[in-house]
Amino acid sequence: MVVLLLAISTHEAGHAWMSYKFGDDTARLLGRITLNPVAHTDPIGTLLIPVVGFIIGSIGGPLASIPLIGWGKPTPVNPLRWHNKDLANIMVSIAGILANLLIATIAFVIFKTLLMTHVIDPYSLSLHDPVTLFLVYLLTMNVSLAIFNLLPFPPLDGSKILYSVLPPSAQPILDILEQYGFLILILFMYMGFTRMIMGPVLDLVFYLLLLGVR
Numbered sequence: 001m002v003v004l005l006l007a008i009s010t011h012e013a014g015h016a017w018m019s020y021k022f023g024d025d026t027a028r029l030l031g032r033i034t035l036n037p038v039a040h041t042d043p044i045g046t047l048l049i050p051v052v053g054f055i056i057g058s059i060g061g062p063l064a065s066i067p068l069i070g071w072g073k074p075t076p077v078n079p080l081r082w083h084n085k086d087l088a089n090i091m092v093s094i095a096g097i098l099a100n101l102l103i104a105t106i107a108f109v110i111f112k113t114l115l116m117t118h119v120i121d122p123y124s125l126s127l128h129d130p131v132t133l134f135l136v137y138l139l140t141m142n143v144s145l146a147i148f149n150l151l152p153f154p155p156l157d158g159s160k161i162l163y164s165v166l167p168p169s170a171q172p173i174l175d176i177l178e179q180y181g182f183l184i185l186i187l188f189m190y191m192g193f194t195r196m197i198m199g200p201v202l203d204l205v206f207y208l209l210l211l212g213v214r
Contacts, residue, residue, distance in 0.1 A: 003137040004050055005037040007100055007145050008072040012040040014099030015075040015092055022088040024081040032075055045071035074155065086164050093160040097146045104142035108209060111135045115213045122213045143205055144198050154181035
């Protein structure tokens with residue numbers, strides 16, 4: 001939960017900072033360019049969903065395939081104040097994803113360095129070691145959150161990017177996603193599709209992490 005709060009705070013602060021760089025200071029004035037999780041906490045997305053996911057994952061059962069994931073309080077932006085609105089919409093939308101990937105990259109480099117220097121023993125990786133546990137969660141949570149937010153369903157960032165990259169003829173598709181996107185997303189998670197998407201990516205990340213170490 002600590003790592004998830006950090007990942008969500010980084011994500012939302014990324015949106016706020018990028019919007020400010022394109023001329024909109026709405027989020028900055030509301031104190032959203034910060035890693036303080038209090039500023040970004042959403043009662044459902046940041047607290048309820050992750051806690052329920054953690055409990056379900058712990059007890060197992062048919063719902064255990066739902067990953068421990070969440071989202072923060074939406075970052076307020078005013079597109080009318082952006083310069084270069086099309087580019088701004090794309091950059092502000094992906095800023096949170098890029099922020100998570102930056103944290104994941106830092107975690108990867110630190111983890112790889114500790115493994116290469118045998119500060120962390122690569123032959124007996126143990127999640128009982130607090131440093132190893134923290135780095136594993138820091139890496140997996142930020143990569144997972146980046147992938148999760150690329151999905152094209154509201155309220156995720158992927159849906160906002162579609163508005164800038166799809167032609168006007170795709171508006172009926174966007175309207176359907178806007179109306180039913182959240183329900184599709186919940187169904188997607190329940191059926192385990194999110195884990196199917198994230199699994200291969202995380203496997204590749206840990207393959208690269210251990211490559212040349214042992």
